[in-house]
Amino acid sequence: MDKPYNNKAWLMVLPVFLIVAFSAILPLMTVVNYSVQDTFGNNQFFWNGLGWFQELLDPNSELGGRFVDALWRNLLFSMMVLIIEIPLGILIALSMPRHGWGVAASLVVLALPLLIPWNVVGTIWQVFARSDIGLFGWTLNKLGIDYNYVSGVLAAWVTVIVMDVWHWTSLVALLCYAGLKSIPDAFYQAARIDGATRWAIFRAIQLPKMRRVLIIAVLLRFMDSFMIYTEPFVVTGGGPGNATTFISIDLVKIALGQFDLGKAAALSLVYNLIILTVCWIYYTVMTSADSDEGSAAP
Amino acid sequence: MARITLQALAHSYRAAPTKPADYAVQEATHIWDNGGAYALLGPSGCGKTTLLNIISGLVNPTRGRVLFDERDVTGLPTESRNIAQVFQFPVIYDTMTVRENLAFPLKNRRMPAALIDSRVAEIARLLDLTPHLNRKARRLTADSKQKISLGRGLVRPDVSAILFDEPLTVIDPHLKWELRSKLKEIHRKLDVTMIYVTHDQTEALTFADKVIVMSEGAVVQTGTPEDLFDRPAHTFVGHFIGSPGMNFLPCVIEGSRAIVSGHVVQLPQTYPVVRGSKVELGIRPDFVQLVPAGHGIPVRVERIDDLGRTRIARVSLPQGDQVAATIPLGATVDSNAAAIAIDPSRVNIYVDGFRLTPEEGKI
DSSP states (O other): OOOOOOTTHHHHHHHHHHHHIIIIIHHHHHHHHHHTEEEOSTTOEEEOTTHHHHHHTOTTSHHHHHHHHHHHHHHHHHHHHHHHHHHHHHHHHHHSOSSSHHHHHHHHHHHHHHHSOHHHHHHHHHHHTOTTTOHHHHHHHHTTOOOOTTTOHHHHHHHHHHHHHHHHHHHHHHHHHHHHHTSOHHHHHHHHHTTOOHHHHIIIIIHHHHHHHHHHHHHHHHHHHHTOOHHHHHHTTTOSTTTTOOHHHHHHIIIIISOOHHHHHHHHHHHHHHHHHHHHHHHHHHHHHHHHHOSSOO | OOOEEEEEEEEESSSSOOSGGGEEEEEEEEEEOTTOEEEEEOOTTSSHHHHHHHHHTSSOOSEEEEEETTEEOTTSOGGGSSEEEEOSSOOOOTTSBHHHHHHHHHHHTTOOHHHHHHHHHHHHHHTTOGGGTTSBGGGSOHHHHHHHHHHHHHTOTTOOEEEEESTTTTSOHHHHHHHHHHHHHHHHHSOOEEEEEESOHHHHHHHOSEEEEEETTEEEEEEOHHHHHHSOSBHHHHHHSSSSOOEEEEOEEETTEEEETTEEEEOSSBOOOOOSSOEEEEEOGGGEEEEETTSSEEEEEEEEEEOSSOEEEEEEOTTOOEEEEEEOTTOOOOTTSEEEEEOGGGOEEEETTEEOOOSBOOO
16 A cells, blocks of 8 residues: 655644644743743742642642632532533523524523623623622512621622623523434434333433533533633632632632743643543543444444 | 224425426325235335335325324424334444444333343344354344344334335345345234335345335335236236236227237227227236247347346337247247237237226126
């Protein structure tokens, strides 16, 4: 097998290499560069080796303690978001109309929250949930519920989670709806002939057919919620205390508040690696399970 | 077990049908006997699938009634009718094993577990699925999946009719024969009415006892495969059944003499007098032979198709009518001096498209 091998083809790929180098690799390398140095301002840097990383991964140090706390908050937040948004999104997709004008109408309504910029979402909820003038917060307080996201830890968490659910459940619903639309009518007809109940149809047909889009939905929602910054920053600013200080919020505090570029760089690299690792493991496990069973595609 | 009666049944997908063209299924009454194997045959869009879905209850007819024996099921939903349906693409429940797939309709009907097990085992044996029972259904090949679809119907003890909607479309050609003979075998073993929708005449003719040919929403002819081949009721059936289809030549009928292109064909039967209409002589290519000039109606040879087993000559009469004729085995063709010989005993006469019944004599 003598394939003609043309080295000139590499020239075609060169522009992409250059763009990726300038847009991703070089900035990342500056972060790597910062993460092994310390600075006291005045653009003076000192070599610190792996010091920042050692401190970061030691929960007894100041930096390590902050990091571990924020990491738990992030994990809790992502879990809550997934537990609420995935079933809710499926439920919304199942109850959406399949024919007629209702399809377009519900798609537009669902897409609306996705079109709003993050910081605007934060501002909307910051006002909406205020206990003095916000409709949501005011109503809760009138109902006798002590709700104030500025002072109450639980209230702050509820606000941040409800806000994320409001913002992103649409994405899950739209993905699931696309999955549902791809099921041929014959499946539903066969299920009717087989005398399947509504629940049995969901378990035997709809859920398995939504599997692929659900894998993507969980992946996207995990990544995005794990990186959450703007909305809680606008609404709670990480408070009360540090109750809603997620890793990204803490990162900005360290980098811009304290100007500890070395610590911040080390933290962002570890943060990045965590997301990459979790997503890679999740995706590999899910897709390999998929190909295991599905050697004969339908 | 049921006789299926479609009483004055018509269906339109439009809200307010007015003219016949609005109807997907034209009004007609059909009675299909218990235990028969029927094929609904016709080109795409002729209404055969609509008719099938009306029987299964997936479509509600605009007019008329559907009776299973004497029971009116027109208003009943699909799950309350004693029917099963096999679709064009295999419908299987991906996450379940073959065994769970087969048990699914029985579980939904809350049958006792012991009974489910024995029914599933029996049907799996019948369909040669026993070795695969514990495998995931999605890992099987298309023909096995289609067997599972069929099995989910057969497994129900109450099923009296099984409807097939072009079930072999996605099956590899060499497995089609196998699966079709399996269907025949099951039909012989079980006393169940089978209705089979297809646009493939080979499938219809090999599967069914009775073939129902449809065109533009109407049933054109119901008959055995021999009927359709030897005595097509309409020129459409003649064209549609057989490959190549029947030849139709303009002719004049005088009692038992048919005059085609100035040549007399002496028929064994006598026809009544017809006037002023389009009269055609229908003859299958199998019974038209290409012969040397002087032995029949002179023709011009356009081309020769070698079908492997036989050779078919495409010829034209002096007036331009196209005819397909068989070339006898081993015969050499002289394109410049050829003629066709028609077997008079195989001739049908058509007036305005419909077959004319002879007065005396018979085929």
